[in-house]
Amino acid sequence: MDLLEDAPGSNAHEFTVSELSGAVKRSLEDQFGRVRVRGEIGRVSRPSSGHLYFDLKDDRSVLAAVTWKGQAAKLAQRPEEGMEVIATGRITTFPGQSKYQLIVDQIEPAGLGALMAMLERRRQALAAEGLFDDARKRPLPSLPRVIGVVTSPSGAVIRDILHRLRDRFPTRVLIWPVAVQGDGCAPQVAAAIRGFNDLAPGGPIPRPDLLIVARGGGSLEDLWGFNEEAVVRAAAESRIPLISAVGHETDTTLIDFAADRRAPTPTAAAEMAVPVLADLAARLAESQVRLTRSSQRQVERPRQRLRDLARGLGRPAVLTEAARQRLDLWAGRLDPALHGLVRNRRHQLAARPIPMALLSRFTDRKAHALQGLAHRLDAGVARRMERRRDRMTTMGERLDASLARVVAVTRRTIETQDRRLIDLSQRLETGVHRAIRDRDHSLQRVDRLRLSLGHEATLKRGFVVVRGPDDSVITSVAEARRHARLNLQFADNQYLGVRPEGSSQKPVRKQAQPEQKTLF
The missing domain is CATH 1.10.287 (Helix Hairpins)
Incomplete structure (x- = not known):
């Protein structure tokens, strides 16, 4: 739209306020269609409408930012004051206040240092509420009848836990499948912990006596779901004793502080949960x-x-x-x-x-x-x-x-x-x-494998074993010619004597020898 029109008595075009605001808005949106801005989050506002308002600032300037309600729920990282982030969005204006602002649809921390700083601030805030106090931690049951496990059903973690429980003391296990990484990790883990606590004692689904929240090792970003405030509060509010087994021994998440006991690995969590049956006997x-x-x-x-x-x-x-x-x-x-x-x-x-x-x-x-x-x-x-x-x-x-x-x-x-x-x-x-019974089944499987790999099965397919007079195995023609007589072993364990140089004497069938077995 061309706004430059001739006006009588003046060379300057007269704009209305709306026309000028619209022109400025189109100019900004055309020039900065989509941008990535790095800065520190200042003021954060969350009104009842569900929209998210905050400031991005550096040492000299401040940029207003807004995230609409639908996009705010999808953010992988919630903005917190003092956090250094990289915000991605588009520049636009707000004509009602004559200011420009950034419409943000994606937020990511600006490096590992920012994540660690935010994690430490969150830890201190939750600790100040008393969620990590030792006085509120409950002892683990000595012999739980039912154990609830919150983890991914397809990973190696659940197999390690079940295998260790089976070896030490077979116990009934209830698995609540959750995502252990990504956007859905924190809400699913929190819902699983509260779901196990909401089970009624004596109901159709037994209420666990002990909970294990487990995940394998990973980077700080992979384990970030277990640092979310919702997960920490769910673990602290759990009326069922809870063991945190997230990551390896060197990994530490906020759920470890809220749990009643921290295990260095998922396998160690299973060892904490139940005693050894032989020691108990x-x-x-x-x-x-x-x-x-x-x-x-x-x-x-x-x-x-x-x-x-x-x-x-x-x-x-x-x-x-x-x-x-x-x-x-x-x-x-x-x-x-x-x-x-x-x-x-x-x-x-x-x-x-x-x-x-x-x-x-x-x-x-x-x-x-x-x-x-x-x-x-x-x-x-x-x-x-x-x-x-x-x-x-x-x-x-x-x-x-x-x-x-x-x-x-x-x-x-x-x-x-x-x-x-x-x-x-x-x-x-x-x-x-x-x-x-389990050991007997394992022994039978190993015996079948031994029979399939042994030379007896090969003899049944039409092969023979050539042996010398001293019962040594002959593997080459040159070695066979050094002997006056060769013995051929067939599948029925019968031996047939032959001469290697094509002698006219008839082969002499030897008496059946005791069955020879080879152990592998």
Whole structure:
């Protein structure tokens, strides 16, 4: 469109604001159709519309940049303030504010140094939120029943993990296939971690007891998906213990800091996840021996204690022997004492006359007192013996009850351990049978390979082995002519003797030799 038109009274053409803005826009777009601009990202704005506004600047100038909503979701690298990038797009103007801007559709870091700087800033920001604290890391289960693996289903990583788990302790494995590189890596890995955590316990798909996020080695750009904030937050929020096995031993990603445990390689992650079956069986056998000894001690200790208490109590007859002996002793002394007392009273009466009535009353009173004394003595001894007998009966009942409780507890403990031992023994026997069957199949495959590579199969196709008289193999005509007789070995292991120079003598068939086998 030609905007230069003659105007009356002036040589300069009059433009409207829209005309001038449109001309400037077409000029910029024609001159800078598609450009690559290198600079540092300054201000970043993400309004609710979904568009992305930011600045590209260097030490002298600032360039406004915008990425529309549809293209912002496809960016391989999200712009962050302070990040040095190379932005690709087209120059245009925004007439509403009389400024020019860069419409960006592709962003890439400006070298490895920029990536490392951005990675360090992101690590510090996430660490400040407490996502990498050791206090929030959970211990790994000692014997997981189900293990969830987040990785690519077609790579060598999953085969290494399954092979190591099969060798150490066969366990059920659930695989969540994801992309481990590229634009879809971060959202797929984050969704897989959250998906495993959302599984309901006891549902149709078992909920894993342990998660492994694995990938082989690669460059920093290849592993960048595991440095994304979405993946790190998903790993930190996981309620299931998680092992990070991304890259090789020298590779470090941000998911390693958020995971509960970091493994240097995927194979090492499988070794962390499960113990060795043989070591577990050995520890189980040792624990069973210790349990048996402990159970025997638990039974023997109360039994010995009961024997000791029984020796301390003594026999009931022994408790009354001393009292009975003292009674006999005092009873033997009582009769002479009574006779002596009577004599003394008689002498006193003889010296001083006493009325016969008074004497009779005195004698009756003394006899009655002696009878009461003897009765009280017998009653006291009987009560004392009864109290001792009741005490011994009570102590015996208490000892019987204590022994019964100890025996019952010990029996329950032994029965529980027996059931556990039987269950583990059955599992161990099943694992051993499976291992023997696998080794047998492998041995059969190797034997078939040996037979196919051996010379017996070649003999069955019409070939023979030429041997000398000393049973050495002949491989050339010159060597054959040095011998007077040659032996030919056929597929049926029969030997036929021939002469190498065409002798007229008939060949002599040799007796069948024992079968000769060659091991490869």
